[in-house]
Amino acid sequence: MYLKNSWYCAGWAKDLADSPISLKVMDKPIVIYRGANGKPIAMDGICPHRFAPLVQGKVQGDDIMCPYHGLVYNKEGQCILNPHADGKIPPNAKVNSYSIVEKDGVLWLWMGDSPSDESLILDTAWLQDDAYAEVTGYLHVRANYQMVMDNLLDLTHAPYLHADTVGGDPELSIGAQLEFSFDVSEDGMIHSNYLVRGMKGPTPLFEPWWGKNPGDFRAEMRWKAASSLELDIRMSPLDAPKTEGIHSPSFHFLVPESETTTHYFYAQAEFSRRAFEDEDEPMIQACQENMTSIDLFANDPAILQSDVAGIQARRMLAKMIKAENQETL
Numbered sequence: 001m002y003l004k005n006s007w008y009c010a011g012w013a014k015d016l017a018d019s020p021i022s023l024k025v026m027d028k029p030i031v032i033y034r035g036a037n038g039k040p041i042a043m044d045g046i047c048p049h050r051f052a053p054l055v056q057g058k059v060q061g062d063d064i065m066c067p068y069h070g071l072v073y074n075k076e077g078q079c080i081l082n083p084h085a086d087g088k089i090p091p092n093a094k095v096n097s098y099s100i101v102e103k104d105g106v107l108w109l110w111m112g113d114s115p116s117d118e119s120l121i122l123d124t125a126w127l128q129d130d131a132y133a134e135v136t137g138y139l140h141v142r143a144n145y146q147m148v149m150d151n152l153l154d155l156t157h158a159p160y161l162h163a164d165t166v167g168g169d170p171e172l173s174i175g176a177q178l179e180f181s182f183d184v185s186e187d188g189m190i191h192s193n194y195l196v197r198g199m200k201g202p203t204p205l206f207e208p209w210w211g212k213n214p215g216d217f218r219a220e221m222r223w224k225a226a227s228s229l230e231l232d233i234r235m236s237p238l239d240a241p242k243t244e245g246i247h248s249p250s251f252h253f254l255v256p257e258s259e260t261t262t263h264y265f266y267a268q269a270e271f272s273r274r275a276f277e278d279e280d281e282p283m284i285q286a287c288q289e290n291m292t293s294i295d296l297f298a299n300d301p302a303i304l305q306s307d308v309a310g311i312q313a314r315r316m317l318a319k320m321i322k323a324e325n326q327e328t329l
């Protein structure tokens with residue numbers, strides 16, 4: 001269920017200060033800390049001697065010292081110092097290290113064996129743009145990461161689940177609109193775009209900037225394997241190009257912690273946190289609890305036309321995971 005050769009958000013750079021942090025990714029605890037030049041370093045977070053959590057260790061330049069008996073590991077995860085007795089270093093006193101990159105305030109972790117390619121990292125430039133006052137946050141979700149992907153790629157839930165926050169009144173917005181159009185396309189990423197021409201009024205989110213005036217409403221979601229998503233919500237004057245008016249971009253970085261839990265890092269400009277925390281996540285968790293298998297299709301789900309983007313993303317990901325597993329056989 002996991003794609004290893006892919007970039008995953010490992011958190012916000014501002015949360016990685018002087019002490020190490022740990023994050024479980026694909027069932028593995030990873031320790032992350034800043035080396036001598038301030039660059040992040042990532043490796044397996046369990047010392048192979050008596051399995052102490054390295055996150056409690058002491059950073060010494062680029063190295064980290066285990067908090068239990070003081071073995072020291074370099075940034076490649078190789079034990080370089082045994083302070084005891086003969087000082088010999090057993091051959092298995094080493095842990096896996098991982099590529100980790102800091103870009104636009106985001107930490108990106110590569111869990112794969114094949115060399116990491118930084119050009120594959122999502123473009124996050126607006127996070128550094130002063131024009132957007134963004135809020136970053138984190139949610140721990142008790143559901144498989146692909147359930148969260150489904151949620152983001154099928155925004156027809158918005159007027160129902162988010163009626164009071166980002167969704168607006170079902171009578172007024174997506175689903176009830178005659179001119180609602182939905183378009184899915186693929187170009188390496190999967191795009192799931194909604195357009196409501198001549199929406200009678202904006203969603204509550206845009207009301208402070210847009211008043212109760214009509215306009216063209218767009219919600220454009222992009223998914224990039226394995227599980228990074230970007231959403232742009234726009235309100236434009238009737239029949240004007242989409243670049244006119246106002247928009248609110250947001251990132252949704254999903255990281256499989258285990259088969260049934262997900263780290264959800266989000267960054268959003270002028271947005272309502274409530275929609276995710278109080279509305280989406282409890283719903284996704286409730287859905288997951290009602291499923292008999294992690295594999296969605298094994299539950300024989302009813303498929304709606306609006307599921308097409310989520311299903312395409314699941315298929316693309318399944319193909320990539322299969323190819324990756326065949327490579328390693």
Ligand code: FES
Nearest residue numbers: 047049050066069
């Ligand atoms: S557990 Fe790490 S040095 Fe003993």
Ligand SMILES: [Fe+2]
Nearest residue numbers: 158162275280
């Ligand atoms: Fe939602």
